[in-house]
Amino acid sequence: MNAPDPGEIVIRLRGLRTQFGAQVIHDGLDLDVRRGEILAIVGGSGTGKSVMLRTMLGLKRPEGGRIEVLGVDITAEQDDETLRRLRRRLGVLFQDGALFGELSVAENVAVPLKEHTALSPETIAAIAALKIAMVGLPANAGPKKPSDLSGGMKKRAGLARSLALDPDILFLDEPTAGLDPIGAAAFDDLIRGLQGTMGLTVVMITHDLDTLHAICDRIAVLAEKKVMLIGPMAKMLASDHPWVREYFHGPRGRAALPETALPEPD
Amino acid sequence: MNGAGIEAGLDATLRAGRHWLAPFGRWTLDELPDLENLVRERALGRRGPTTWDASRIESLDSAGAWLIHRSVAAMRRGGADVDLTGLKPEHETLLHLVADSDRAVEPAVESNLIILVLTRMGRAFDRAMRDGRDLVAFNGAIVATAFGVLIGRSRLRFVPTVVHLEQVGFNALPIAGLISFLIGVVMAYQGASQLQKFGAEIFVVDLVGVSVLREIGILLTAIVVAGRSGSAFTSQIGSMKMQQEIDALRVIGVDPIEALVLPRVAALVLGLPILAVFADIMGLLGGAVMAWGALGITPLQFLERLGEQVGPEQYFIGIAKAPVFAYLIALVGCRNGFNVRGSAASLGRLTTRSVVESIFLVIVLDAAFSVVLSAMNL
Numbered sequence: 307m308n309a310p311d312p313g314e315i316v317i318r319l320r321g322l323r324t325q326f327g328a329q330v331i332h333d334g335l336d337l338d339v340r341r342g343e344i345l346a347i348v349g350g351s352g353t354g355k356s357v358m359l360r361t362m363l364g365l366k367r368p369e370g371g372r373i374e375v376l377g378v379d380i381t382a383e384q385d386d387e388t389l390r391r392l393r394r395r396l397g398v399l400f401q402d403g404a405l406f407g408e409l410s411v412a413e414n415v416a417v418p419l420k421e422h423t424a425l426s427p428e429t430i431a432a433i434a435a436l437k438i439a440m441v442g443l444p445a446n447a448g449p450k451k452p453s454d455l456s457g458g459m460k461k462r463a464g465l466a467r468s469l470a471l472d473p474d475i476l477f478l479d480e481p482t483a484g485l486d487p488i489g490a491a492a493f494d495d496l497i498r499g500l501q502g503t504m505g506l507t508v509v510m511i512t513h514d515l516d517t518l519h520a521i522c523d524r525i526a527v528l529a530e531k532k533v534m535l536i537g538p539m540a541k542m543l544a545s546d547h548p549w550v551r552e553y554f555h556g557p558r559g560r561a562a563l564p565e566t567a568l569p570e571p572d
Numbered sequence: 573m574n575g576a577g578i579e580a581g582l583d584a585t586l587r588a589g590r591h592w593l594a595p596f597g598r599w600t601l602d603e604l605p606d607l608e609n610l611v612r613e614r615a616l617g618r619r620g621p622t623t624w625d626a627s628r629i630e631s632l633d634s635a636g637a638w639l640i641h642r643s644v645a646a647m648r649r650g651g652a653d654v655d656l657t658g659l660k661p662e663h664e665t666l667l668h669l670v671a672d673s674d675r676a677v678e679p680a681v682e683s684n685l686i687i688l689v690l691t692r693m694g695r696a697f698d699r700a701m702r703d704g705r706d707l708v709a710f711n712g713a714i715v716a717t718a719f720g721v722l723i724g725r726s727r728l729r730f731v732p733t734v735v736h737l738e739q740v741g742f743n744a745l746p747i748a749g750l751i752s753f754l755i756g757v758v759m760a761y762q763g764a765s766q767l768q769k770f771g772a773e774i775f776v777v778d779l780v781g782v783s784v785l786r787e788i789g790i791l792l793t794a795i796v797v798a799g800r801s802g803s804a805f806t807s808q809i810g811s812m813k814m815q816q817e818i819d820a821l822r823v824i825g826v827d828p829i830e831a832l833v834l835p836r837v838a839a840l841v842l843g844l845p846i847l848a849v850f851a852d853i854m855g856l857l858g859g860a861v862m863a864w865g866a867l868g869i870t871p872l873q874f875l876e877r878l879g880e881q882v883g884p885e886q887y888f889i890g891i892a893k894a895p896v897f898a899y900l901i902a903l904v905g906c907r908n909g910f911n912v913r914g915s916a917a918s919l920g921r922l923t924t925r926s927v928v929e930s931i932f933l934v935i936v937l938d939a940a941f942s943v944v945l946s947a948m949n950l
Contacts, residue, residue, distance in 0.1 A: 407917055412678070424605045431677045436638055439673035448678040453915065472601055472633035503669045504634060505662065 314341040316376055316475055316507050317362060323370035324357055331357050333531040335371070339475075344501060344508040346518055348553065349528030355511045358528070359477060362509070363398060364389065376474060394422045397473035401480050403464030405452035411438060411463045412448035418470040437466040442496055458489040462496075469500070476501075478510035482517055494520045515559050527553075580607060584614040590621045596628035599636030607636070611643050622647060627658030637663070637670040645674075710907045714837060717829045726827065732835035740801040740836075741843025745850060747800070748793045752851035755788055756780060756858025764866050773867045777874055780859030781882035789852040790890045791938055794897040797844055798930040802905035805836055806926040809909025810919045818910070828910075837902040844898035845891055852890065889950065893941055897934050904930040 317339035324331045331354035339345050347355050360366040362373060364380045373381050378392045405414050415434040419425060425433070438448055441462040452460055461481065468476060481497065482490035498521040501508050512518065518525055518539065525542055527535040527550055535545055542554050553559060580597035593615050599607060615622075624644060629636075640656075647654045659667060720726035763779040809832055812818050821828050856878070863869040869877075908926040912919050 407915065419601075423601060426605075426608075429604070429608065432642075433635055433638060435675060435677045436634065436670060436673050439675055440634070440669060445675055445678050469634075472635060499669075503662075503665050 315339065315374075316341045317509070318374040319362070319371065320373075321371035322358075322361065322368050322373065324354065324361055324366065324368045330531060332368075335528075335532045337526060337533050337536070339507060339509055341507050342505060343523040344498070344510070344521055346522040346525045347509070347511050347528060348513065348518070348525060350549070353528040354531075355528055356479065359479060359509075359511060363396065363477065364393075394418070394471050395474045396477065397468030397471070397475070398477045399461065399464045399468045399479065399481060401483060402457075403452065403460040405460060405463055405467070407452055410449050410451055411443070411455070411466070414452070414463060415467045415470050418467065422471060434466075434470070437469055438463070440469065440500065441466045442492075457484050458486075458493070461485070461493065465496075469504070472504065473506070475507045475509065478508060478512075480511055480513065482512065482514045487516075490514060490516065491520070497521060515554070579603060582607070582610045582614055584618075590623050591618045592623055592625065593618075594625045594628055595640065596630070598631045599629050599639070600631060600633045601635040604635050604639065607639055611639060615643055616646060618647070619650070619652060621653040622655075624654065624656045625658045626656060626663065627660075629660070629663060632663045632666060634666060634670055637667045638674065641667060641671050641674055706911075707903065707907055710910070711903055713829050714833055714903065717827065717834055718837075720830075721834070726830045726834075728838060729831065729835050732831075733838050736836050736839035737843050739804070740797065740840050741846055744797060744800060744843075744847055748796050748847050748851050749854040751792055751796060752784070752789055752855040753858035755792060756784055756855040756860075757862045759783060759788070760859040760862035761866055764863065768867075774869065774873075774877060776859070776863050776867060776869065777877040778881045780856065780863070781878050782886055784855035784859065785852055785882065785886040785890045787890070787938070789855050790848045790893050790897065791934070793844065793847050793851045794894070794901065794934045795931055797840070797847065797898070798901045798905075798934060799927055801840060802901045802930040803923045803927045805902065805905030806909040806912075806923045807919060809833075809906055810912030810922055813910060813912045814914065814916070814919060833902075833906045836906060837899060840898040840902040841895045844901075845894035848891055848894040852887065885950065889941075889945060893938065896937065900933050900937065901930045904933065 315338045317337070319335060319337040322332050322335040322337075335358075347358065349355050357366065361368050362375065364375075368381060371381065372379060376392060376395055378384065378388060380389070380392070384392075405411070406417070409417070412431065412434045415437050416430050419430045419433060423430070435445070435448060439445065443459060443462050443466065447455070447459065447463065452463065455463060465481075478497070482493055485493060494517050497508065500506065501521075510517075510522075512522075522539070524536060524538055526533045527542070527547075529535075529547075529549055535542065535547065535550060542550060545551065545554075580599055580603040581595070583592075583594040583596065585592045585594075595607075597603070624640065626640070632640075644654050644656055717726050721728050760776055760780050763776045764773060767773050767775050767779075809818075812832070818828050818832075821831060860869075860871050860874045863874055864871060905926050908922040908929070912922050
């Protein structure tokens with residue numbers, strides 16, 4: 307995680323094909339995720355953003371193609387130990403946090419530590435408290451149950467759990483959905499800050515144009531069963547594909563643009 | 573013990589009167605258990621001026637940074653002059669973040685066993701009282717709405733009532749009938765093997781007749797219905813509650829008691845007596861079949877004896893309980909449905925509770941019936 311080689315590819319998708327029954331979701335999809343970047347995946351409803359995320363996490367087997375995550379081909383047969391090692395280098399924040407309802411926030415954060423390390427209970431508790439503080443939750447959030455937290459706090463608690471093992475890659479599923487604009491902006495800042503300090507690679511699904519502008523290095527547009535366009539925001543704004551134009555130049559896209567980037571009205 | 577073959581470690585030397593601590597290698601979560609021991613052995617005991625030289629750390633994650641921060645802080649608290657040098661810039665920002673975030677572990681709520689037990693008992697008692705009160709209030713709302721139907725202010729919705737009648741009554745016929753038949757068989761067989769010792773086989777008819785008609789037929793049917801329909805009411809209404817459908821009904825101006833509860837109550841109050849009659853027939857049939865097979869009592873003899881010895885009052889006592897049990901099951905099932913809050917876990921919990929509560933209440937009420945009826949010499 308130190309001195310990242312900027313060219314290193316941490317996730318490599320080649321010719322990915324996924325389908326449910328006769329319905330093909332992805333066909334011949336290629337994607338590279340580079341170490342240390344924040345990559346956003348956008349696309350209309352039903353273009354398979356979540357399916358792609360689940361496939362990269364190994365929760366769904368693709369019908370064809372290759373997926374390499376941190377050099378491990380997860381589409382090939384792998385022994386359990388390899389997959390276990392790989393899993394502990396990935397952190398995932400599910401949409402509503404997916405916190406275990408029976409456990410307190412601190413216990414939730416401690417689960418990965420208990421499963422994957424041989425640390426003493428005191429050290430685990432201390433590291434869990436550290437992670438809870440790192441995501442900006444107050445100290446008294448630790449003993450609380452997830453049901454006692456607001457939506458924004460649940461997301462932060464989920465983030466703390468996903469960071470418990472200092473992952474190399476962090477996956478975020480709509481991190482700012484359901485947050486008020488101020489909370490969403492604060493969450494963006496938090497992710498950007500942690501990404502820089504902890505040297506994370508972040509892959510996120512988002513519909514939040516403000517997030518795309520504020521913190522994403524590259525954006526991948528899913529359409530027509532593949533990654534139709536990938537690149538920084540400037541490339542998105544310059545594209546003349548109708549859907550991309552509509553997405554980034556529509557009324558909401560325009561509102562999210564920083565003043566200086568606002569193109570001349572046409 | 574230097575770095576060869578070890579991925580991470582801590583060198584400790586004495587240089588010009590200063591302790592010199594040089595962590596090296598991978599200071600990450602994987603190595604943390606070993607590193608904690610190393611720090612305890614080689615660093616924490618030291619007194620006097622100390623320098624931590626972090627320049628040989630190859631990789632550092634937040635767990636490693638936490639350990640260094642903790643150790644430096646602990647030594648400083650011990651009064652030593654400690655400085656930390658040689659951090660790479662990216663390690664320094666991480667260490668700053670960790671230092672800002674480090675704080676005492678918030679203790680979980682104090683748990684003294686006696687207090688814990690007392691708290692639990694108190695909570696359970698409080699909840700039981702509240703549940704009882706809520707059930708009475710809910711009962712009042714149903715009675716008021718039903719009265720409204722009589723005076724024409726509310727209406728009993730015909731189609732949903734019939735649909736529920738089919739689900740809770742007609743669809744339950746096979747299971748209620750089969751269980752009753754089998755229990756009739758079992759009772760006749762067990763009774764026969766005892767009564768044969770006295771040469772009083774014919775009393776099997778009395779035994780089966782009275783117990784099936786008066787108790788078993790209705791009780792078993794009520795328990796089956798509590799299991800399959802009480803829980804269904806809770807989960808149907810509960811999932812509507814979760815999806816805010818109940819709120820939507822209210823906003824549209826529909827009384828949920830009238831639209832959801834009354835048809836279910838009516839269907840069960842009508843359906844359970846019919847099921848009970850069917851269960852009685854099947855139970856007697858089971859007894860008769862077994863009496864014929866095991867004891868040679870022909871069905872004709874069985875019927876004759878039944879008519880002589882087991883009066884119709886046994887049958888009516890059994891059937892009279894049915895609407896009462898039905899009302900209770902519907903009341904508990906619907907009430908728990910309305911208590912569902914937010915999560916799917918609460919839906920599951922209340923569905924379970926609904927079954928347990930309604931079976932419990934049915935049996936309690938059955939016992940109460942027995943006491944009252946025996947006091948009335950029936």
